[in-house]
Amino acid sequence: MNVRLYVWQRATAALMLPLVLVHVTVIFYATRRGMTAADILARTRGSIVWAALYGTFVIAAAIHAAIGVRNVLTEWSPLGERAASLFTVAFGAALLLLGLRAVAAVVL
């Protein structure tokens, strides 16, 4: 890992820390209240706040996880730096796509 990847990984971790707390709180709130999927969707559809919150979370998680997986691959697999980078760019893009699709499904 070089300093550029280090800064991105630490910055996305710092960004995700409050988002994880919000996410866990939301899970507890929704399950304690016994909310149905319809109840939740009624609150999230058309909400810019939920879209921004989970959209940011997904982007940060995709970058953070991709850098982490790249580290594991360069340290533990026979892949070189370049091959590991290519693989993890694809992995991060897949996470981003899946995550943003899920966000779109609850806010649009």
Added chain:
Amino acid sequence: MSDARSELTVSLWRGAQQGRYERYNVPLRENQTVLDVVTFVQRHLDPTLSYRFACRVGVCGSCAMTVNGRPRWTCRTHVSTVAKAGHLEIGPLENLPVIKDLATDMRAFFEKWQQAKGAFVPSKTRHDAIDAIRPDSPARIAADAAIECINCGICYAACDTVRWNPDYLGPAALNRAWTLVNDARDAGNAARLAAVAAAGGCHACHSHQSCQEYCPQALNPTASIAGLKRRTAAAYLRGEIKA
């Protein structure tokens, strides 16, 4: 270890990278160090045994070996503190190629000091006045905590990251770079920070802290490396170094 015992059994690594442990019986003495044991074997049992030492008092950093599985400075390690049931197993340091028996090839270790820009770069000539450095300045305190390294290679042998990443500069070289980063008289920090911020530099450290655990000088290279991580990240964000 029982007081009644009069002999130690010692297994010493013989050969190069490929080799085997051979057993010797060595008389047990009071206040005997592990280096005394190795020296006894060479002087009295097998003069072909190769090993390295110089000062015998914990200053030169030449005599580090693997003793019962752990890297140690053998001249300052008493047999009574490490022998298990009257037995010692002594091998060469890990993570370095073995030349012969207990002597390793330390070139990679010292070349990485150079790669980490571990040499002082003067900012003045002999005609300039000497910088006054206050002992209580934060930079001097940070350098002080890391400055007593004796280059023994124990941290390098103990480091998991060195083991799996041959390009990693290692705890000692990065610890040295940290002392110079905090030296107000040094003029080489732009190149130094760039060198330790590249792949294989300080950001490869996983903070397992084996270097701190085994350093015979009780230094904490992990803390020095953490300092480099902060300093290089700040330099990168200010655009002073590229990645």
